[in-house]
Amino acid sequence: MTDYIWLIIALPLTGSVLLHFFGRYLKEPLSGWLASAAIGGSFAIALLGALPFFEGGEHGTTIHLWDWMPAIGANLEILWDPLAAFMALIVTGVGLLIHLFAIGYMHGDDRFHRFFANLNLFAASMLTLILAGNYAMLFLGWELVGLCSYLLIGFWFTKKSAAAAAKKAFIVNRIGDLGFMVALMLVFAAFGTLSYTGVFERAGAELTTGTATAIALLLFVGAAGKSAQIPLYVWLPDAMEGPTPVSALIHAATMVTAGIYLIARSAAILELSPTAQVVIATTGALTALWAATIAISQRDIKRVLAYSTISQLGYMVLAVGTTAYVAGLFHLMTHAFFKALLFLGAGSVIHAMKDEQDMFKMGGLFKKMKVTGVTMAIATMAIAGMPPLGGFWSKDEILAATFERGGWWSVLWVIGLVTALMTGFYMTRQFVLVFMGRPRWSEGVGPKESPRIMTVPLVVLAVLSAIGGLTNTPIRLTLEHFLEPSFEGVHIQHVPESTVLLIVLALLSVAAGLAGIVAAYISYRRDEKDWREFEDGLQPVWGIWEDAYRIDDLYGKTIVAPGKKAAEVAAFRFDLPVIDGAVDGVGRFFQRLGEWTRPIQTGYVRNYAALFLGGTVLVVLWMLVGGA
């Protein structure tokens, strides 16, 4: 079976190439179906390839495709192990559903086929990242994913804000990539190779704590860029300028998990550095809380979800920083399900509301859109951590493992708990504002349920959100056994042994979530002027939250403005006069020289003959007087 694993990457890549070159000859839905078939094929192969891992104990193999840069251990090779299989299944599975949804959502777009070409290219890049057998190939996928993100955020590039958002995402990610690249250089300096097997087997014996800390932290800088952690999260909310399926696929379910995957993959290095663990876990917890406070106060339906994504990614980073890798990956999976569902549901709502994204102008949609409403309700409860839905098990596992680690981690646990409360609040606020209460849209909108092609993925994702958490309950640790071979020899932080303590912790987090839900329901089920009063009552804090702490302004003043200034100086004070001046100067010098010597060329034969004669006389004189 491992002979065919490369097809997982090759299928969507082929689909992308075909659609890029021949897509415009295909009728509208056909290119969407072609792209979906490509990623569906990848999913099937991933599933077949993952079968041996379900039996447990299988370690996986490295599949060598061809030599790329053998001298530095960077070949095109696939490490097919449980972790890779797990990620590949999520990316292709959720990806397939989102591809299908997009067939309905992108209906009528002029560049329909181009959208699917890019979507397939994204899937291929993400799968390259996941299946890579060394850091160099991972980096290749990492950069390609960044490119696809840029292409898809700016898909509607005639809209100025979309073009700006795409640029912002790309540039902020580059900052993270810089850390990543330095980390790769350190890895190479320490081990002389970039291959996973070479690095992870020797890490424990050869790496000093200092180097391990440096590598782990620099890798985390890269991860913070991709996975939208403080301070590099600012690109993600703006990324919502892209079409909603893109937000669902790239900026919620898959691409942003690349950072989590990177850290989990590098567990053998992180293991050696308690300092890096503290930094990563703390950043994660703070991001979770920070983004949750912003999510509470947003009016744009997609922005709420964007900040919610940052917050949930914070949970995952907290988990991997706590070395509770399985818990982090578990949350990654459940989050992929319910966040994809939330985004697609939001897309369905936006579609029905004729591109209105302001939640204050929605309301009462439940009666009009039953399927979207019910599935969104399930997702809302799942992310709020209500048992027995997905988010309950995974979030609880993270919080319990954090609690078990003790010491500083107890503080992080409290932050996580507060975030759980806020999660319940903002998600319920969103649900109530969109689906309940009186309609606040104008007469002409006339929302109705989306077509079947959009609702079927919603239903599938709702089922997955509901039962996805059952894959790793304290009673049956299926996922943990599945992933265990990938983390062999690495310490994994587990939840407390004591059942009583576990139940108490679970009750606490459920209570926190429930408190948020109830508070939001009470505050927002009433008329518009009541909750406007409620929000005004929380000024000025609410205003600061609503403006997202004005971080964009801060970055604009402290980083972007000086950067522009420096670029201006470099361009108009240095590049133009000095570099261009030197180049132009060379040209001008020879022009002058030419103008000055031009009169010699009179065109009269006798002048040439005279010069010739004069020259000859000079040469003869020189020879006579004593030259050669």
Added chain:
Amino acid sequence: MIIDAGWYMALASVLFFIGALGLLIRRNALVMFMCIELMLNAVNLTLISAGRALNDLNGQVAVFFILVVAAAEVVVGLAIIVAIFRRRSTASVDELSEMSG
């Protein structure tokens, strides 16, 4: 009577400068061409007399080569002059100053 090689040299230089002067002051392409021939043969004369004076055959051999090359050159040169004359109906080289800088 044996004439000293110096006389031949003097004659050659006189011929050469007559040719050079003609080349510089005349405008008729045909006359200029004849002046060039004059210069060429002045040089031939020096080569022959030097070869004779130094008792070296190389001087005469070189002249044969020059004569052959000059014959070829005359063919080409005259052909060009005739072609120009046909086109411009003038043989004055001052009319042909298009290549001025």
